[in-house]
Amino acid sequence: GAVVSQHPSRVICKSGTSVKIECRSLDFQATTMFWYRQFPKQSLMLMATSNEGSKATYEQGVEKDKFLINHASLTLSTLTVTSAHPEDSSFYICSVPNRRDTEAFFGQGTRLTVV
């Protein structure tokens, strides 16, 4: 069965609104989760590392005020795209490493379309 649950799988929102994406680890607790973004026909780019109980670590060029990450519990991380614009339309995927950090499990992804 699924190890990581990501919700929603697809969302359409209007420009200027905010969208929250959830990533849940179903099988084990995770102090760290990762958020990636994937543009059409391109690769995954790491956006940020979500740390339980502390601030997320953002990759260079990713606006932390625009992509708010909250890792409030050991099984849930949320990514909120604030004041969304059409250029934020993308596929967002989270991943959760296992306890020994020997493998990463990916969510099914969220297709965000901003109109």
Place this chain on the structure above:
Amino acid sequence: SQQGEEDPQALSIQEGENATMNCSYKTSINNLQWYRQNSGRGLVHLILIRSNEREKHSGRLRVTLDTSKKSSSLLITASRAADTASYFCATGMNSGYSTLTFGKGTMLLVSP
């Protein structure tokens, strides 16, 4: 920044044929992993090869790693239509296996 570069970018073959995808990377790595992504879906981990390994097999998959050339290849033997997907290599940095830098991917189309 992206680490891996896969080639070809797209590959079209017939069922039963073998598919070979290559990946090159730029910096030193701890491990290299291959993932599969069906259209618009999440990623599925296929195989991991550590930097001190040269070859690994898993079912119809064969992965090689040449750290001197900073390259890896993924071979899928006796391909099936269900193998149609995008395949990505990803390199693991530092001592962990989950902080990954992905290549651009190869889109594989297997026709019946």
